[in-house]
Amino acid sequence: MLRKLVPGIVNTSVLISVGLEATAREVAVAMATHRVAAVLVMDGKRLKGIVTERDITCRVVAAGRNPAATRVDEIMTVDPHTLPPEATASTALDLMQTRGFRHLPIVDGERVVAMVSMRDLHRAMHEQLSRDLQDRDEYIHGENYGAA
Template sequence: MLRKLVPEIVNTSVLISVAPDATARDAAVAMATHTIAAVLVMDGKRLVGIITERDITARVVAIGRDPANTRADEIMTPDPHTLSPEASANDALDLMQTRGFRHLPIVDGDRVVSMVSMRDLHRALHQQMVRTLRDHGGDDGTA
């Protein structure tokens, strides 16, 4: 699976983000509204962090913090790992598995262009396997 992350695996249409001074509730509402599991934390055009559903669960709900009074920059993962759009799906999968996260911002220079999820990578892998099976006649190796 040597396909490039952008544009072959993820699209660059809409990036959902919150400001560092947004609340955990704002982040949760953005995720619910857009049916996503992570938002970028952007200070203007600069990526400063990422917040996932897991962050809200562990860093807000589980310890009894008030989501309306908890700032995004208090619960975000600061300075997240990133990859370039030229990276392969294998690069992303290796990094995500090694580091134990499911969302990875894709950055071109200083500009965030997309975010890849483990779900995106699994979908791409599945599509690649289907194409490979189709191209090879669906031979399953049995006699």
Template sequence: MPHRTLLDLLAGRPVRGVSGSFTIASVCHRLRDYRIGALVVVEAKRLVGIITERDIATRVIAGHRDPMLTLVREVMTRDPQTIAAEASLAEAHRLMIAGGFRHLPVMRGDDVIGMVSLRDLPAAGDSSLRDTIRVPALG
């Protein structure tokens, strides 16, 4: 059985993103409405960053910045690590664990086609991924 790719996982999912000129308050509404933890940030059809719940917590809330006035471009994670759409779920998992991040933009050439979250991967059911993830026994 072939290993599932990120392209397989993201099939049918819309790309959720904003430009750097959005306010953090508007980002929070989108995160809530979409029930996700991060958005890609795109300028002139080019990926320039991501904005995550962690960015908002550490750079806006803990930084005592006003979410109604703070712009995405001021607090986003710039030039994030990316991964090719043809990569396996296990490759994405290894990259996120090694890098210490939970969201990874997925690219096809220069185009962002989506974002994968660490929480997406165990649910994906890839056998090679299950071998990568070691879950302690409960009890």
């Protein structure tokens, strides 16, 4: 799929982030409030890490840590992989499948402009496949179907 990540796949208006001093509980509340599965960890305007639902589950809950006392910088993925806005959906999907993660920050220079999720990519692929099938059916069964 050759669609660009921004603006073709992801919404650039909703980015949920926390500072390095946030707790795991605050991150979980932000995820629940905004109905997202990952948040960016920022130091001012610089991306420092990412925290996902899986991080909260595995690094806090399963480890028996106190969410209110566990700082985000103790559980985040430091310096996550990123892609530029002009990267294609297939590039993002390949990277995410190869590396085994479901959320990927999109960075333009030093500025985070979006976050793409596996769900975003699956939705885009489904839309593209639906369009391709419709185009195929119109080609096969178009007005001139069967005309000699």
